[in-house]
Amino acid sequence: MPIPHIDFRANTQRVSPHLIAATQKSTRTALAKRAQAIEIVGEDQWQALRQAGHDIKLHALTHLDEYLPMVEARVTQAGGVVHWARDDVEARRIVLEIAAQHRVKRIVKSKSMATEEIELNRALQDAGIAVFETDLGEYIVQLAGQRPSHPTAPALHLTKEDIAALFRAKLGVDAPPDPQTLCEIARGKLREEFLSADMGISGGNFLIAETGTLVIVTNEGNGRMCTALPPVHVAIVGIEKVIPDWEGLAVMLKLLARSGTGQKITAYTNLITPGGEEGPREFHLVLLDNGRSRMLQDEIARETLACIRCGACANICPVYNHVGGFAYGAIFLGPIGAIVAPQLLGVKVAGDLPFASSLCGACGDVCPVKIPIPNILLHLRHRVVEGDQFASATVSPILGVGARVGTTALGTPWLYRLGARMMRLFQASFRRGDWLPTLPPPLDRWTMARPFPAFRSDFRAWWRRR
Amino acid sequence: MQAQLFLTCLGENFFSPALKDMVEVLERLGVQCAMPEGQTCCGQPFYNSGFQSQTRGLARQWLKAFGATDGYIVAPSGSCVDFVRHRYVELFPAGTREHALAQATAARTCEFSQFLVNVLQVTDVGASFPRKVTYHASCHGLRGLGLRDEPKRLLRAVKGLELIPLSSEETCCGFGGIFSMVYPEVSRAMMEDKVNTIQASGAEVVVVGEPGCLMNIAGGLQKINSPVKAMHLAEILASRA
Ligand code: SF4
16 A cells, blocks of 8 residues: 655644653663663773674675575575565565465464564455564554554553553453553463464564574564464565674674663574474565665665664654654654655655754764664755655755755855845844844744844954954 | 864854854964855755755855865854865765865864864863853764864863753754754754753853854743853853953
8 A cells, every 4th residue: 555645744743742751751761771781881892893783784785695595595405485575565475375375364473674564464464364463562552553653662652551441442351550460461362372373473683694594582582482383484574684694693682682772682582593493383484675675776875774673763863752653654763764764665755754853963873783874864855855866856846946046145155145134134123132033934933933043244344344 | 373264154144243252262362363255155054955966056165265275264163064074075076176175175174162172272261251051062063073072171161160061961952954944843842852951950051062053042042031041152262251
């Protein structure tokens, strides 16, 4: 289904203060824990790790032609089945076919962005299959019929009271607003699903090329349950998740846990190589492209694909912290969402998002794999406004004419000075002391929040008089 | 030592007192100031709005004004210096004359406080300002130029000045150039947070070294008739008892 244009401003005007408070509380905690974890590592060592993580991912991304066939060979050798999905349609079809072969009725899923990206749940449900998200946050969000509001903490926007009410309404149980009890209720329900499911679906955090190993990290153990209990396991993994070797994995795991939650290591790190002693009878790996190879052609923006989904950029982003996850209009949230969405969904749909940043740069500094997010935001703003070799501009050409007039006037010294003089005349009727409290559109977008300072361009006159 | 004054368009049009104070401080330290007449706007607002090819004209004009001058180019803004230093070279293809000029000129462009502390190696500029002062770290200077300690070292050396830490000192004030116009509600929320932490700090003055942020923060304080005053770093350093 084509996604309509994401109107970021309208979305931000609908945000509830409740959501903002919950978001800020949780991001603050995550960042504090992150800071502690990094202090233990030491700043220099941390910077060295970041650089190593960046280099590993960039090397892999620019050598996918080498590593992806390696993954395919190793997984096949070990008895797994590898599928290549060019886009979401193909990916859904592959999963539906596997499900049909095994007459699957119930599926348990561990948290996966790739499956959300291809809207897999809806396709499965349309085929009459019951799908259960098993990450606690995802489970809650699924029950509520909502979307995740944070990359790693999907239900961050809901309080324990909200969740208790939701459990009472949807599960018909007596649920007090107590995290421990709520957790136990969900655990009980999920345990039944794990045991009765006939297929498990997961994403993947990393794919290790040298052994064809799928790596899934979780803090709840649900990933292990999903991939080990049901007889069939299907993993849907973006092609950008591949890394060359286990040495690299050690670096990535250190970065991911510390960046996301401040842990030294996530509670469960599942290393799945098909044909192992435990695990499902059948293992399928769906390698998903869905626009990624197109993204890779863009030398500036392709670093986007290095993302390990730690959520730190969202945690630190002052914009995200004031709008929450839903304002981004799709599953791609925060600074990383603002650069992924325009590339995956196109600038027609997500052209607002690269502008949803004050370019403060905090995201780039915090990113464990050193993705230059601010640079990519600028690169995509350019795509939206002037167009580039990957997409044509989507803003009105009138803006371009306006910019041409603006750059010409500002770039011509006498026009620039004339402009300043005219502004001084223009401001006379608005001026109250040193300030212009209200101004006509579009400048009222500034004065709705604070007055504009009065023009005082007398420096050159002063300079000449001296 | 010679310094070419890079006024910046926001500085020139809204903060001429700060510019005059910058000149005063530089001259007090024996720097000879010059002011290239042909300078206008460095082009950052257009670049950040996405009009990156159109920015080239402004960059050319800026290079025309500053390219043939000597000595350091000093600006009361970290953001404009960050832009000139890091983006100009990207605007012109490597190997061209303009690229080489951009590179050479960018290399001698310097933010005011970094010029004082790192080039002139001065922290005590002989100022006196007996007030409680707090400092907001502007994003582009901070993350683009590594501008973290210099302003505070200068402030600590001011006679009578009490420097009070600001919580979330390094959090964006919500200005963001075009951002404040495209998403005014979000910009406002960020600005209000900043203003609240400034008020809560107990300072009488908040120092900002960046015209854009100064517009935003000073405006926000004015809006609620706050007793706290926002000032440019140069204004404090020019103060004498
Ligand atoms: S872009 Fe970087 S900080 Fe943001 S989620 Fe991805 S890895 Fe984490």
